[in-house]
Amino acid sequence: MALLELEEVSKFFGGLAAVSDLNFSLSDRKEILGLIGPNGAGKTTVFNLITGLLKPSRGKIRFQGSEIGGQKPYRLCEMGIGRTFQATSLFFEETILNNMLIARHSRMKSGIWGAVAIPPSTAREEREAVDQCLEILGKVGLVSKANALPHSLTNMEQRLLMIAMGLATQPSLLLLDEPSAGMRPAESSSLMNLVGQIREWGIKVILIEHDMKVVMNTCDRIVVLNFGRKIAEGTPEEIRAHPRVIEAYLGRRAGAAR
Amino acid sequence: MEAAILLQQVANGLVIGSIYAMVALGLTLIFGILHIGNFAHGQLYMLGAFATYWLVSLWGWNIWSSMFVAMGLMALLGMVLERIAFRPVRSAPHINGLIVALGLFIALENIAFILWGGDERTLPSPYATKMITLLSISLTIQRLLVFAVSILLIFLLYLFIQKTKMGKAIRAVAQDPEVARLMGIPIHRVSSTVFAVSSALAAAAGAMVGPIFCVFPSMGLIPILKAFVVIVLGGMGSIPGAIFGGFILGVAESLGAGYISSEYKDAFAFAALILVLMVRPTGLFGKE
């Protein structure tokens, strides 16, 4: 059974089709799927559709066999879909560790009674959550900053924190929206190592990226969008040579010249 | 005879509705350019009524010139408030502006209370006692004038917004403040003008209502609350929404008071608001 399936998915805003008749899927194989395309191609819209921030106008989205189109974001997180955002999205008034604990929310249970009475089960749950969050912070290299505030982090560290928070939700599918935005080449290459590790941990990844080198080196498979439509799908080698892809990025003549 | 009662209720409703429309209009204009729900607007209504009252009873002016001068005074006060209280919080989260407005609302009401006490005073007007009956509708001339003058002022405002340069500037700022600023439109002057115009309208409404419903420091609360209902239902920042919404609310209230219950008539507006917001949390025409 496919992990994620998009079947003829379209999204219209008024008369404008942000996404048209989109089909692709992810299986249970360990995989990093790249989602690329020129600006405005609809990539973030696809993420928003998968994570419940938008509802498909047409078509079906299935996750682990069940239809998820139009479900609420918190429900999809509970089901195992995690994401990061294009713009840095953090809780700036909370420490790094607290950011992580907030992200851990859906994998914990204690409610009001637990909060006020603090029975042993709640105390244990809190301790375990802290340990698990520190472990994830360790994997992204932020554990020394656990008590710092987000504004004291560098851009790269903030983007790493967003990924760490996505990991804290214990996803089976992680959507990364331009995680290397604003990073220098050395930083983004280190980030891509992390993404590769995430794949090895068994989490499937869909990656939106603008940096072609990064995409070609990191992704196992690539889906290319232009004006909301899929124009190509394949391995990095196939995509690199694909005339329609070249045309989309560089213009008609460059594509024809091939 | 049923039809006659219905017509009478509708006529009364239109009169009250014109007051709601005028207050809501000022409120919506301010919201359109500042995105702040200016509670204090209700007190400009109250102070306009008091200013008119004092000019008429202390200095013996006639009601028209008193109202005119009151409008001018409140326009000035509005501009002062904009400068010292609202401009500093313009770029802060909107909740700050709302709290500032609440603070001004309470301060102004209680200042009026200190100065003039809580007694209800009747604004003397030569038109309040004579009645006209037309098509089985009876109205005091005062009420008729309220309606007529409101329509006139609303029409003048419409012309101002649509045809003058400042009016266009106001519309531009309401649509997109950043672009307006980049195009060289003096945002601060627009802001001041809007406050001046809105406050003048509120003052006129207060002055005209004085002879009918009395003048007292807490007279601003219910009208401003209802004005909020009107602009939420009609679309915050929408001028036609404020105008039509005001009249519709006035008529609906009047009919409700007549046919359902007159004690709870004030509750209808708020119940309607709650029902609408439950279905469409950003109002009937809201965009957010």
Add this chain to the structure above:
Amino acid sequence: MKETSRKTSGVFWAILALLILLPFFLSKAYLHLAVIIGVHAILALSLGMVVGFVGQLSLCHAGFYGIGAYTSALLTFSHWPFWLALPAAGIISGLFGLLIGLPALKTRGIYFAITTLSFGVIMNIMLNNWVSLTNGPDGLSGLALPDPIPLWAKTSISFNTPRNYYFLVGVFLLFTIFVCRRLLDSRVGRAFRGVRDNEVLAECLGIRALRYKLTAFTIGAIFAGLAGSLYAHYLRYICPRDFSFAESFDLLVMVVVGGAQTILGPIVGALFILALPKFFGFEPVYGRVAFGIILVVVMIYMPRGIVGSFQKGFPSPKGGAHGPS
């Protein structure tokens, strides 16, 4: 923010000791004031739960206060003992909080403020006009005192003195502070803060924003109801005017001036707003003018309130990216 450093704990116990000894040195008039301040501190904290935890401006909070007061009054008239009427008042207020919060919390910002304001006005209109239930604007008088608590050897604690009532209110205030503190430091508190700071992000991280807003709103209503019952059986007379928009406004001033995101803030706010006029011998009207102006000034120069600004810093006036919450 966890303030559990040694120093703060020490200060807390010292202040507590002071407050326990205080009533033995105060005159009756000041004791009376202290009881009123205590009730309003509970109220301000309960509003703080909504404004601070959820980040929205609720303008109907005095309505829950009133529902608690009237519920408690009417139940004791029907021969319920005070000690059952008190929790019942909290529960009924909480129920109203749930009913009103469900539709209201779907809105945001100014719409939420106006919706709660509308509910508040409707509640007040009903209190005034449902004469058969509430006796209308004349209010209810002759309310019973809380039943004495029996101790050993035929003695009991009775509540016919302001001093004993001071301790009663004090216990409930400590309980309120305890609940607030525990909530804030828990998973629930983290959810509140997440929803307040970045609702979209919180939802994408699996937090049901509406559920948590509703929880904060309802808990706030419950504590307001408890405060209402305490108030009613102290003054032994209540009328709709005690629970009007003016009261909701006063509570808002306490929360905003004191600092909405803190526990100490609303308490300091209540002290500030209620004690100050009495100290200087003002009429309430002058107090309200001052409050209004203070509110304006605070929002422009200290949007985090007094306590909040001391804890997190004073933002520059023009740089204000901060609300009260």
